[in-house]
Amino acid sequence: MSGLRLFNTKDEVTEVMSRLAEVEADVQGLVEAHMETLLGVRFLASEYTTGPVHGGRIDSLGLDENGSPVIVEYKRGVDAGVINQGLFYLSWVVDHRAEFEHLVRDRLGATAASQVLWSGPRLICIAGDFTRYDVHAVREHRRSIDLVRYRFFGSELVGLETVASVSGGVPVARRARRQAVAQAVNVQGTSMMELVSAVDEALLGLGDGVNRVERKTYRAYQRLRNFACVCPPQRSKLLVYLKVDPKEIDLVPGFTRDVSGLGHHGTGGLEVQLRTPKDVERAQDLFRASYAAA
Numbered sequence: 001m002s003g004l005r006l007f008n009t010k011d012e013v014t015e016v017m018s019r020l021a022e023v024e025a026d027v028q029g030l031v032e033a034h035m036e037t038l039l040g041v042r043f044l045a046s047e048y049t050t051g052p053v054h055g056g057r058i059d060s061l062g063l064d065e066n067g068s069p070v071i072v073e074y075k076r077g078v079d080a081g082v083i084n085q086g087l088f089y090l091s092w093v094v095d096h097r098a099e100f101e102h103l104v105r106d107r108l109g110a111t112a113a114s115q116v117l118w119s120g121p122r123l124i125c126i127a128g129d130f131t132r133y134d135v136h137a138v139r140e141h142r143r144s145i146d147l148v149r150y151r152f153f154g155s156e157l158v159g160l161e162t163v164a165s166v167s168g169g170v171p172v173a174r175r176a177r178r179q180a181v182a183q184a185v186n187v188q189g190t191s192m193m194e195l196v197s198a199v200d201e202a203l204l205g206l207g208d209g210v211n212r213v214e215r216k217t218y219r220a221y222q223r224l225r226n227f228a229c230v231c232p233p234q235r236s237k238l239l240v241y242l243k244v245d246p247k248e249i250d251l252v253p254g255f256t257r258d259v260s261g262l263g264h265h266g267t268g269g270l271e272v273q274l275r276t277p278k279d280v281e282r283a284q285d286l287f288r289a290s291y292a293a294a
Contacts, residue, residue, distance in 0.1 A: 004161070006153050018151040018159070020128045024076040027126060027150055030158065031072065032060055038160060039124060040225025040294075041070045044107050050092050058089045061100075063108065065226045065267050066213045067117040068144075069093050069100055075127040083137055083145070086123040090143060094121055120144055120168055120213055124224075126160075135164045144168040144211055146224050162224050165209025192233045198280045199238065203228050206291040218266035227294035228287065229266025237275045240283070241268035242290035249286070255279065256286075 006016045021027045028046070035043040041062035050056040060072035071093060073086040093100055097118060105113035122144040130147050138145040147163040203221045204210050213220040218241075221228040229241040246258035246269055260269030268290070272283050 004151075004159070006157070006159075016153045016157065018153050021076050021150075021152060024074050027076065028059055028074045031074070031126065035060070035062055035072075039070075039072070040065050041072070041124075042108060044103055048103075050089065050096075054092055056089055056092065058093075061093075061103065063104060063112065063116070064122060064222075066120070066215055066220050066222070067112070067115045068213065069116065069118070069121045070124060071122070072124045072126065075125070077128040078131065079127060080131070080134070082125045082127055083123075083134060083147075086125055086145075087141065087143065090121055090123050094118070117213070117215065120211070122146065124148060126150055130163050138164050138166045141166070142168055146209075148224065160224075162209070165211070165223055167209070167211030167222075192238070195238055195274060195277065195280065196230075196233060198277055199230060199240065199274065202280060202284065202287060203230075203291075206287060210291075215266075220266060223291065223294040225294050226267045227290040229268055231265050237273050239264075240272045240274060241266045242270045242272060242286055243268050243293050244270040244286055244290050246270045255282065 006018070008014050008016055031038055032043055032046055035041050039062075041064045044061040044063060045058075046060055048058040048061050050058065058071055059074050062070040062072060064070050071086055071089050073082050073089070075082045097116075101113045101116055104116060124146045126148045127150070129149055134147060138147060144167050146165045149161045149163050151159045153159060204212065207223075209223060211222040213222055218229045218231050220226045221230070225243075227243050231239045231241075241259070241264060246256070246260060249256065249270070251258060255273055257271040257273070258269065259271045264271070270286070272286060274280055274283065
């Protein structure tokens with residue numbers, strides 16, 4: 001698993017050997033049973049048939065944290081066809097929006113069905129490994145694709161490693177990105193616009209494969225799953241929600257707040273309140289921790 005070795009340190013140090021699943025269904029069954037925990041995706045259906053004309057069967061269908069449709073395809077080991085197969089099914093879902101929304105309505109309710117985000121459908125491929133050709137291939141597609149390597153360790157542990165994560169669309173220049181940020185929110189003054197831009201650049205600059213997803217009430221920054229959500233700026237502050245456990249940090253009044261039990265836009269249990277560029281610098285470690293957790 002990319003050189004990763006796992007050791008049990010109880011009594012004496014012994015290596016826990018990694019292994020592939022006995023059959024592909026073992027991986028699929030585990031992920032589908034715990035899809036929201038493992039991938040941040042709400043499970044919708046397994047082995048979904050695409051009808052007699054299309055003649056396919058989608059391994060798993062889901063809806064991610066931002067309402068984007070998700071197809072998950074599995075392979076026990078290395079399979080050069082998994083990406084093309086997944087893209088084949090992704091095109092079918094995009095062409096059958098009404099059918100997908102009907103499925104969401106049946107499984108998750110009318111509200112979820114009305115909020116499906118069709119601007120960013122996703123493909124997640126989970127396999128024993130991928131080749132360098134696979135990694136190169138996903139970068140050539142204008143689709144949101146995640147390649148995830150799995151390994152079982154012993155009888156109780158499973159590891160997931162993101163090999164490649166590519167957001168759909170064409171990369172934009174920094175200047176154009178700043179203009180898009182200013183247009184996407186109702187900015188009140190130059191200083192707040194600069195604050196929004198600084199946060200945008202800080203979050204996008206954390207690593208490769210960061211996907212920015214626009215919703216009406218927040219902007220999500222996503223790796224395999226959301227790691228930050230930025231709400232439209234208020235008069236004097238910008239609220240950012242992170243996937244950081246508030247119990248593991250020292251909360252600072254007026255800067256960080258535990259909102260794990262409170263309703264708010266976006267996802268994440270830690271609220272960070274930003275008012276100045278110095279606050280953005282103070283938040284960098286929290287940004288990195290949330291990115292790593294995703």
